[in-house]
Each structure stands twice: as C-alpha cells, then as structure tokens.
Amino acid sequence: MIHATRLSALALASCLMAAPALAQSVNLYTTREPALLNPVLESFTKDTGIKVNAVFLKDGLQERVAAEGANSPADVMLMVDVGQINALADAGVTQPIKSAMVEKTIPAALRGPGDSWVTLTQRARIVIVSKERVKQDAITYEDLADPKWKGRFCIRAGQHPYNNAFFAAYLARNGAEKTETYLKALKANVARKPGGGDREVARDILSGQCDIALINTYYIGLMSQAKNEQKGWFDAIKPLKTTFANGGTHVNVSAAAIAKNAPNRDSAVKLIEYMLGEKAQTLYADGNFEFPVNPDVKESAAVKLLGTLTPDTTPLGDVAKNRKAAADLVDKVGFDN
Structure with missing residues (x-):
C-alpha cells in the first residue's frame, strides 16, 4: 500500500x-x-x-x-x-x-x-471528425486553417494548458508571424466560441454543431469505455492520423x-x-x-x-519555453473572445 x-x-x-x-x-x-x-x-x-x-x-x-x-x-x-x-x-x-x-x-x-x-x-492532441460527415482519414494541423472548415471547427479555450502547449509547439516550429496568422484562421473557422472540455467537442460533433475538433487522445479512450451518454459521443467520432506538415504528432x-x-x-x-x-x-x-x-x-x-504514435521531434523543452509567447498571441488575436 x-x-x-x-x-x-x-x-x-x-x-x-x-x-x-x-x-x-x-x-x-x-x-x-x-x-x-x-x-x-x-x-x-x-x-x-x-x-x-x-x-x-x-x-x-x-x-x-x-x-x-x-x-x-x-x-x-x-x-x-x-x-x-x-x-x-x-x-x-x-x-x-x-x-x-x-x-x-x-x-x-x-x-x-x-x-x-x-x-x-x-498523450497526443489529435483531430477528430464526424464519422458520418467527414470521409478523410488523415490531416495535418496546418489543414485546420483551411477555410473549408469555416463554421465547422470546435475547440476548447485557446488559453487552456492543452491548447497552449499545442500553440507553443506550432510557434517553436513556425515562428511568431506564421503562428499569429494560423490562430486568426482557426478563430475564423470556429462553429462556436472556444470553450468547454475536450469531451464536449465530441458531444458537439454528435449534435451536428461542428464536424471537426481537437482532442487529447486519452479522452477518446475514456469515452470508449463510458457507460453513459459519452459512449454515444465516442461512437459519433472518427480519430484522424494527425501530424504537422513534414513532422509528427504533437504530444x-x-x-x-x-x-x-x-x-x-x-x-x-x-x-x-x-x-x-x-x-x-x-x-x-x-x-x-x-x-x-x-x-x-x-x-x-x-x-x-x-494506432501507433510518431511524436513530433520538436524538443519539448523548446515547447515549454514558447508557452508564454503562445499565450500572448492567443490574447492578441482575441482567440477566446
């Protein structure tokens, strides 16, 4: 004990x-x-x-x-x-x-x-989509900025630690200017104000409020074993193989x-x-x-x-060092407003 x-x-x-x-x-x-x-x-x-x-x-x-x-x-x-x-x-x-x-x-x-x-x-941060309405099986994080997802994308608050780490990784890979542009594009695509939890984006895919979202992988596992309404949320989604362009999966x-x-x-x-x-x-x-x-x-x-995970090779120490700068950019573009 x-x-x-x-x-x-x-x-x-x-x-x-x-x-x-x-x-x-x-x-x-x-x-x-x-x-x-x-x-x-x-x-x-x-x-x-x-x-x-x-x-x-x-x-x-x-x-x-x-x-x-x-x-x-x-x-x-x-x-x-x-x-x-x-x-x-x-x-x-x-x-x-x-x-x-x-x-x-x-x-x-x-x-x-x-x-x-x-x-x-x-734990990986990956893209999930509607099993019924989206047919692709793989995606890059950069693709989330595509205008074809306008009004279809759900995400929890940009200042949440899960997203802050993801945006810090993007910043470490791409620099401040490209990251600011990326954040503006994501904001333009949201179906609702960023917020709620990771499991709630799966709920909102089931309801039809959005078709695509970001989620931590362990929530998918927990929903798969749920004995309540969350099992229905799991059944409505499809995890996509998600990587950075010319890179691996953010963890x-x-x-x-x-x-x-x-x-x-x-x-x-x-x-x-x-x-x-x-x-x-x-x-x-x-x-x-x-x-x-x-x-x-x-x-x-x-x-x-x-499936197997291929983590991105950006050193996690570099991700950690970029977290404050990423948070500042989230505020600058009004991501959570």
Whole structure:
C-alpha cells in the first residue's frame, strides 16, 4: 500500500523532513492522480523492496520544494505537463538524471535540457471528425486553417494548458508571424466560441454543431469505455492520423525529475528506471489511455484503440519555453473572445 493521501500530504512532508533518510525508501511528490500511480508504485515496492512515500498535491509542488530548501525530503517529482516539469528545472530544484538506461531508452526530444527531466508517458492532441460527415482519414494541423472548415471547427479555450502547449509547439516550429496568422484562421473557422472540455467537442460533433475538433487522445479512450451518454459521443467520432506538415504528432507528457537535494538519489533513479520499464509502462499507460515511451511496449490500450504514435521531434523543452509567447498571441488575436 502506498503511504500517502491528499489530506495527509502536509503532515507526511513534515514527518519526512524530521526523519532520517532510509536506504530502502524513496519520497515522491506528484500532481498525478493517486489512482493512476498507485498500481505502479505498489508494483515497484513489491519488485524492489523499496518503500515509496508519496505526497499527492493538486498544485503548489514547485513552491513547496523551493520552500523546503536543502532539507526537502523530495527525491522524485512527477508532473503532468511539460510546462510544469520544465518550470522545476528553470527554478533550479532539479538535478541531472544520470542513467544509461534512460539515455538509451528515451530520445533526447523527450528529455529535458541537461537531462533535468524525462518523459514517462505521452498523450497526443489529435483531430477528430464526424464519422458520418467527414470521409478523410488523415490531416495535418496546418489543414485546420483551411477555410473549408469555416463554421465547422470546435475547440476548447485557446488559453487552456492543452491548447497552449499545442500553440507553443506550432510557434517553436513556425515562428511568431506564421503562428499569429494560423490562430486568426482557426478563430475564423470556429462553429462556436472556444470553450468547454475536450469531451464536449465530441458531444458537439454528435449534435451536428461542428464536424471537426481537437482532442487529447486519452479522452477518446475514456469515452470508449463510458457507460453513459459519452459512449454515444465516442461512437459519433472518427480519430484522424494527425501530424504537422513534414513532422509528427504533437504530444504532451507526464514526466519525472530528481530533486536537487534528494536524500535517496539512488532509489530515485531506480524508481524512474522502473517506471520506464515494460511492466510499469504497460500499467501506467493503460491506466489512462496514454502512450508509453518505451519502444518495446507495443500493445498498450492507446495503441490498440488509436494506432501507433510518431511524436513530433520538436524538443519539448523548446515547447515549454514558447508557452508564454503562445499565450500572448492567443490574447492578441482575441482567440477566446
């Protein structure tokens, strides 16, 4: 059993700071949902004998580690967004992950600058269309700006982190001028004001309000297993193979870093390496229909439902650095107005 809950996070952190480090333990701070992580953490403890003390935080992880300073008990920090994990590195609260296994398994584009963090799983942002009204099977992100989609395109708010990361990736690839033009074209094509959630764009395709939309892949997986009206939303849509022109598919990630003052560094490396192994990748990725990053894991739930993923090669560190500029462009064109 993993020894943490959201309610006891502060008390646990205090206890960890007061107690001496144990050779066979590792302290994890994370913004990930407990239900997604616990099966992997329990498997890690069973297979290695290393106890995991997990602190699940809704927000404020970076601020907590910084406030704890040199006495922080944090060994591993696990985040659910490339901007969040890169912010930890920028804040100087991480250290390089020195692991031959990580270097061999994970391409440089999915690791932070100076190996300050490493991707654990990926979720793609792809295009879905009406199964009845749109017949094509593939599309580029650039094609969404085509005027033929005028009044037919749905998207959640441009300032939402999912879209902010996508627009930052577009900006990293194409520069500010082309990105501004792209945002204006997308805005001109919307069927309704940007907003709602990713599952709601599938709902709106079913209702006929729009024919094409952007969505994170794990929502497609979750809707496919729904026992309510969302199963009908899933049945109405068709995922398209979606890439940048002359590139791959945009992904966001869950990622891990080792804390600068980790008291159990060796155990921290072992936990990260374990989470990148085939057993843990299957458990972790299948828990939320995310794509594994270990290339030896071929038959994840996401792959079975959506096919193989070819991530774009734009370094995720570059995407993270462009997020503020992308947000400024979204405001400049009045995307969410």
